[in-house]
Amino acid sequence: MPLYEYSHNAENRIRVSEKTAASVVSGNSEVARSILEQIRQKYEAGKSTVLVAMEGWYGVEWAPLLRGLNDWGKRMSIGVDTVFAAGLFKSKDMIMQYKQPYLTEDPSFGIVCEDGVLEDLMDEEKCEALREKLIHSGNQQTAGCTAIFVIGYGSGSRKFNDLYDLYYYFDFTRQPLLWKMWDGRLAPFGWESSNPDYNWKEYYYIDHYLLLRQKDYALQRMDYYVECVDPEHPKCMPRESYDEIIRTLVRYPVKEVKIFQPGNWGAYRYKDLWDVPGLGCNAWNETAGPELSVLVDIGNDEMIQMPVMNLMQYPEEFVGSYIHDTYPGVLPFDVWLNDGYFDTPQPAERTSMPLHLHPSTDYVRRNFKEPLGRYETYYVAEAYEDANTWLGYREDADLEEWERLCRESENQVPIENWRDYVIRWDSSEGDLYLIPPGTVHGHGGNQLILEMDTCTSNAGTEYSFFLYDFARKSWEDSTQDMTGRPLKMHTEHGFCMDKCRREKWVKDHLLAKPRVQDWNKEYSMDQYDTVPEMPFHIERIHFDKHGENSTGGKYMQILTLTVGDKVVLRSKENPQYQSQIEKWQSVIVPACFGDYELIHEGAGGCTVVQLRWKKG
Template sequence: MPLYEGRHNATNKIQISPEAKNSIVMGEKNCIRKIADDILEAKGAVALDGWYGVDFAGILAELKELCTEVEFIPVQSVYLPMEKIREYKKEYITEDPSFGYCNMDGRIVDLTDPEKIKDLKSRLGKGVVVYGYGAAIPELYDFYARTYYFDMTRQPLLWSMWDGKLIPFALDQPDPQYDWKEYYYCDYYLLHFQKHFIIEKMDYYVEAVKKEELKILPKAAYDEVIRTMLKYPVKEVEIYQPGPWGAYRYKDFWDVPGLECNAWNELAGPELSILIDVDREEQLNLPFVNLMQYPDKLLGRYLSETYPHLFPLDAWLDDGYFPDKQPAERISMPIHTHPSTDYVKTNFNEPIGRYETYYIAEAYEGANTWMGFYNDADLEEWEAKCRKSNNHEVIGDWKDYVCNWESNVGDLYLIPPGTDHGHGGNQMVLELDTCPSIAGTEYSFFSYDFARNSWDDKTKTMTGKPLNMQLDHSFRVSKFRREDYVDKKLRAKPSVIKWTKEYYIDRYSSVPEMPFEIERIHYQHKGEYDTEGKYCHIITLTVGKTARIYSKNNPEYGTQINLYQAAVIPADFGEYVIESEGDGQHTATLVRWKKG
């Protein structure tokens, strides 16, 4: 599952105090020296905790050269045997080939041996360092004089996992049996809740994405960076993924080395990272979800209380431009559907279902969207054909069942759970959706992908195995919505909700089950809006070259985005201005929750 990062115009430049700025230690040698000095000077034991993917082995090798009299104890020594850990994880990995069951109540201590914990406590004192995932769990935290937390952004970790290099709990070498479901449905939550615990108590935060680029922030400086970020609109490092419907409009906007086609790119969401310029020699690179340390400020009280730990919104761009005419079977997404909140809670222990929208940002000749079924389609026959095919045999008459809609710029398709659909190509789609998972996982149930080959990123060709279907889930959740229902309910229309001589705002119609609003700000030079202290906005520039977004009351708190770039506007931001240079119409499209 290849992913590529795009960092163009992704830097968030902020102003922090000179004290905080100057307290940050940058560079591998400086950081190793700082940690070593702290170990030697500490009056008790030191913990080096962190997220998966941190190069503890490399860091420890250098520390041991400077701390020759120190005892380094791997926290793996307190874990249960692997056979017991695997037994514990079975409940969350499940037999479902595509999904698991979230370990929302688990903690790292569940994987440890109480007697080994007791023995470790008796050994802790000056000149002792415990290192590894969970080194400072609540059961051990009070026995340390210093705690460091080493953090990792999510994309490099995934690359490590897919390459078979990830070292999981209890081991000091990669586990060839380790599977992505084990991470997303069990280990992610154990790591997440440990980080949630330690981030408030740590002495030092360490950016450890690359060992050769370590950065250490004292707790006070780290907190100031996070609090300050929430005063600004936030840009994220985008990710791109090739795929069997991948297209080529991206080449006109972004240079992404290695990317040979673009099925979609994520503009904003919880799994991305952020770059922060604090006016030092290097930028900070942190997970976006670190801003969830202050969820009320980021999301508003309603969302933070209703969905604890969850950033529930995503923005994606589905590429659909082809220089030459292509068949629908090449340029279309799979026919698929999404689950409701009740379904994901029951089946996957997730907090919210997948609610989607397609906003058509660009339309080319033949722009179209697949949604619903024709009024006279035999849907029992359709299901039987999909099951017989299982995406290995071509369904020659599939277009007789799935309804096709011509698209134009500004069209909005509402896609509540149970609506069979797929981007049909020849269009640029801005997807504004819910994110159902704290771990950032997505729930799409495929029923038919035209029995085509998928993308092989090693050869850069469409020669991979056909995608797997989720037929039981798909037909279980499908509401088999017909053409008339789609036309009347799901092809949304905009209505003006505010008009001034400088700008106006419109809002698209909706249906009750959709939890968010899609709105647009249209302006010649500048427009205004307000988060009201309770609505987090994700705003994307969909018409225009660039735009500056800044606080109306404090204009120094601002950022600049390009066409098809998004910014997350924290709920605490209040009244803001979006302003563009040059003549002509500009449009910014945004998503926000209905309740606040």
């Protein structure tokens, strides 16, 4: 599935100390020289052989840095020896035996590796041999300075922790990792080169979690952090500087780098709003969520890019104590813009999402060991002629027949009378559809939907159970047309989860209305109706020039500007903590942010739509 990043106005400009700003070293050659300077200092302090761990996330390219290390090693008369940690792992067959219980026979989903650690995949004898080599080398007196670099996943294992003189962690963001994975260019655990047959389920259900637990350890152990998204232009900083950056960033409103995904129901409103080279149609545009990255400007003419999940080092400040205590390690929200604009009338089978539903927390815990179900809302940000949403079943629909037809079709054979089963609701701007788990639904098209959901998995695993996709072909990005294979369905899971909610119940419970909560002459706030099983509120703030809001020190909020040009969010207590968002952009307001004001920098009215957890 193709992804396109869009970083316009995504910079997070924060104030850090001059010492921290000056401490960041950028560029492949300069980072290599800086590393060897640290080694030289260790040598001058009495270490003739310096042992260095170079741990990192999937996707890091080591070759450019190694060239720089070898080049500078010769210039600085430092001997450079390298050991690749890929050689420390068990055989590929043994690694797959370990993974198999989590991959399962299910063609679409696996089971989360809840407790595994990287060391589970490492060979004891190989690790012991390296340990003995490092001990011997570290105690050996040499004629000059020598560095031994242990490079790659597992290099910073606890098995060797007590031996290293320097520990570097190389970070990478999710989108370029996925590009490598889909192109068969990713080198997973135990592979010295890429594995073109690497299964995506290995990453989403196992490797992500092993990497994450290793990263959590590494961020506490490391001496230096290296942002390595561009292998030719890494940015290296001491741990103290990295810690100050994260500690500071979590007190600001946080913008993320958007992603766009074309799809078989994708549309074209994006052409009027954004210039995204290569994007042929727009189905999903993610504006906030745990799988995105952040750009950080600390005032030194360099932009540091890192996963937003790095901010979970300060979970109570970021997501709030209730979410942290209830769902440890989870950033539980996703926000998307679903495109639905066509300049000419199109049939529903072209404009509509697949008819699908989502699982509850109980279902994902029992079946996939995920922490949180998928609770969803559609907010109609723009409505065009014939705007509509599919939600629920008709009162007279024969649902046994519907299930039989979906199972027989499996999206290969058209169900000609599919409209006899699902309900079509006409949409208007400002409508909100609540979509609790087990409710059949789909964006019907001819509208721009602000979709605000819970995020089931920090790995980014998608839990949408497709029942029917009109037996149509899907988007093929290489040819920029709808010639791809039809989507796979998930009828077994879907009908296990289907609550069979019909028209009257949907009308009474899921077509939410806004109720005014606060009003004054400057601004007002309303809150949409909800149902008990939905864990979050959807609220709106309306103002012309100035509005106010608060996290109460406990509610992480995600705000999206849907009416207005540009808005500045500014802390009332610390005005330097601020950020500007443009129309259709989202911003995460950390739970610790407190009281703040919203300042509209354009003319006319302004509306900000807010997503927040009910409990705090």
